[in-house]
Amino acid sequence: MPLLEIENLHASIGDKPILKGITLTINPTEIHAIMGPNGSGKSTLSYVLAGREGYEVTDGDIRLDGVSVLDMEADERARAGLFLAFQYPVELPGVGGMSFLRGAVNARRIANGEEEIDHIAFVKTVREAAASLGIKDDMLKRAVNVGFSGGEKKRYEILQMALLEPRMAILDETDSGLDVDALRIVSEGVNALKKDDMGVLVITHYQRLLDYIIPDHVHILADGRIVKSGDKSLALEVEKSGYGDFTNAA
């Protein structure tokens, strides 16, 4: 069964249509990349998938493991296994990192009928996962995203992904604001997590992230529609000749 099915998805902000009929199917273990110029609807797509308020789905459907998520709130979708790594992770002053991570993991476990995780075991798990992503202990003690550098925020997103073990991960411009080293660490993190049957949707403006997270399929988004799909060579084509050809086609 397909993991994520996006079918003829139309979405608007207020009266303004942004997504104008997107159809895309992602199977377990597949990595898909969506590329597109600024304003093509990339971030809107990630928010609509994650269920952010203020975006109205006017037509079409989104199904996770065959079940429509349109009537689910953002937290229900997350507990069903949908994970969004934010382009701009928001700061949560006063919200301690550990209690946040534990809260998120336990919410998922309770929803799945599992027991809450043991404190000590959890701290150990977090420390190990953090270490492999180059996240210092000190960062875990701080409030969520507060005072983090751009790179630190992105690593922290991947850490959450590791702990929440989603079915389907959406990476929204995860490469923006990262230097080469950070990019490598983050990508390794993603690739390491991919061992099971997780699906990944990488949303990016530039090709360079795709050197590290190698996609099975690449789609070009322009003016709210997928105008071309292909394999990873399509990304290289974009790199060489830009988006001009595709946006004209739209």
Place this chain on the structure above:
Amino acid sequence: MPHESMSFDHLSAAAAKRHEQNGWPGSRDEAWRFTNLNEIKALSLTPAKRPDSHAFSEDKNLIHFINGVAQNTDNISINGVRIAPLNADSELTTALADAVPHPHSVADFALAHAHDGMAMTVSGQVDTPLMFRFAYEGDGISSHPVVVVDIKPGSSVTILEEHLGSGAGLSAPLMLYRLGEGAHLHHARRLVEDESRYHLGLNLVQLNAKACYHGDMVMSGGAISRSETQVRISAPDAEAYLNAVYLGRHDQMRDVTSRIDHDAPDGQSFQRIHGILDDRAKAVFQGKVKVARYAQKTDGNQMSRTLILSRQAEANTKPELEIYADDVTCSHGATIGEIDADQLFYLKSRGISDEDARQLLIEAFLVDVIDELGDPQRDWLMAAIQSWIKVR
């Protein structure tokens, strides 16, 4: 003008006269424009009698005040702490007379009706935190504790002050904390009276050179609660930190008023006030920082944030700067709004339910103010916050 040596009875009589003349303020009085006292005026209050029985406590560091009168002061034996009736300490009585702004309706009311006050002197480093527990009771009864704490130069102490009790009466505490050169005071307060009570308090702080006052308050009780803090920095290099959390629900009124007078150079003041209002609650934070002409190199900073959780609640903020010295860095910021939608979405996208996410953000918003406190103040204040949140 400093007073000549003054007795408590004399001070009390002068205050009674002023209160008789001025009464309680109305909404045209700028300092009271947001807090309507009609309910309190309608109470027909009788001043609390001196209690017959003495309550005893095993704690060597706890002073119990019943309806304003200290009970077990003989029991306290801590090195460096001396306690006496205010009437027997003319120096501190005179200090109080000098410190009290007048006319001031709360101070005048408290002084007019108090039988006596408590004078406490602290010398040296007192490591055990002291606790003042003010218990009030009785419908139509007003209580007026008057306390002067004199912290000698170079001394330091932690004082936890708690106000609790029930009955549709008025608590009107008047406190003066006088810090000598280089003295330190950690002052944590919980205002957790029952919803039937009214609380109008005046907290005066005087800072000598290099003194440091750290005041933290959680206000969650009372039908109408007002806490006014006035800090006077009268010698160079002193520091004042005022952190406050106010919590209102139902038809409660919350009033946090502060005034910091920088009368000497190189002083610093930092204020952080966070409030949450639910149901039909109303609140005001009004804070004034005044920097006198010769108080150069003053650093004055104030931040107030209010979260409104209900459509019927009302938040008011009036942060005020009055500055007469040029080489200063003063600022204030104020925000009023609801829970941030981006933060809420972020938490929900991690699978946390709407209700839990809101709870988490509310707690974080409040904890932010007291997070850097050491123990025992932090846990003690946190408990008051959590018991308020739990009822939601």
Place this chain on the structure above:
Amino acid sequence: MSATAETVRQVEEATGKYKYGFITDIEVDKAPIGLSEDTIRFISAKKEEPEWMLEWRLKAYRNWLKMEEPDWAMLEHPPIDYQDIYYYAAPKQADQPKSLDEVDPELLRTYEKLGIPLHEQEILAGVAVDAVFDSVSVATTFRAKLAESGVIFCPISEAIKTHPDLVQKYIGSVVPQGDNYFSALNSAVFTDGSFVYIPKGVRCPMELSTYFRINERNTGQFERTLIIAEEGSYVSYLEGCTAPQRDENQLHAAVVELIAHDDAEIKYSTVQNWYPGDETGKGGIYNFVTKRGACRGARSKISWTQVETGSAITWKYPSCILQGEGSVGEFYSVAVTNNAQQADTGTKMIHIGANTTSTIISKGISAGRSNNTYRGLVRMMPGAENARNFTQCDSLLVGDQCGAHTVPYITSKNPSAKVEHEATTSRISEDQLFYCLQRGMNTEDAVSLIVNGFCKEVMKELPMEFAVEAQKLIGISLEGSVG
């Protein structure tokens, strides 16, 4: 650096002191000194007003008698003797001039000296001017051209006669007579001011401008301005003010009312340069002004920009009532005080409608022994769903004998509304000053330069023609403030 060089040059050019302090020697027609119902009848008769206008004035006067002068502002002045003021003074001339050729040449020369030539061919292209001299409008330019697009721009005294329906409908509808002590006084004795009406869908083809001049001794100026922007229209209006240098204080109590209907926009800019008094605080204008705009229509917008450098006392809070859904209010202010000047100025933003937004940017500069207060109010009413306010309020102290104060009032009765307020107070940094001095500027020029930088966010809101004048004024106002 060219703009900077320009400022420096202009500051140098000005010989210091108040440049507009001269007196025009002209024969005048005056009401008897003092205020009574007779004075009001005199003014109304002089203006040949209809009966309803006189009645309206008398009602305001009777109301005023019962009111008390407000004392909440951080201002100190000796009591004003309202019986020692002339409430009407007008240059003598046979009839209302029909064209500029009929205007007394002495008056035209006065405005030329003030830098406001009234001859249309000499005026900066695209600005129509109404020149108000003491109690009367002496000339209004470009009226014919404006009439072509249906825009009415004339003295209010004339509009009362020619457009009584409009005046009657709107006057006092934004600032009610009894709103405050000075608005009641103005409603009783106002003498002239401008009336502007922009019809539906019209973008006013040029900037409109009124230039106020107080000339006569012991005379109060009580102008009244009314601007109505119909659906989808736009107008930019500028006002300037000067007065002679005199030892006595003179009273100026104006009322300005703006009404913006659906999708209309009014941009109102002021450069206030009334005589501020001398270094010792002698003389100067008492400026008590009520300015308020009503954003009645959906998506309407009212924007106030003010540069306040003059007056001994300024008491003024240009405000917006944001009633229409999605309406927008803006307040951009620079207030400079020096010597013994006192200013208590700010704004009120009352959010009534949903999705209304307001922005307040205030820059206060205090020098000498002056006191400068920002006083503002932001109120979110229960219906102000998703309304937004942002306030930034900065004060700069020049010297250690002055005061800078900030008194904001914020109230919210709607949880979805968001209010953000920031304020700072500081002085010119030694580093900035040293940097400029090291580049060869003298202290005064450096201060003027830095202060103008501090005010930039506000200055860029001014129409081009005014921005240069305003920048120059700030430099001049601060002269002598640094040793």
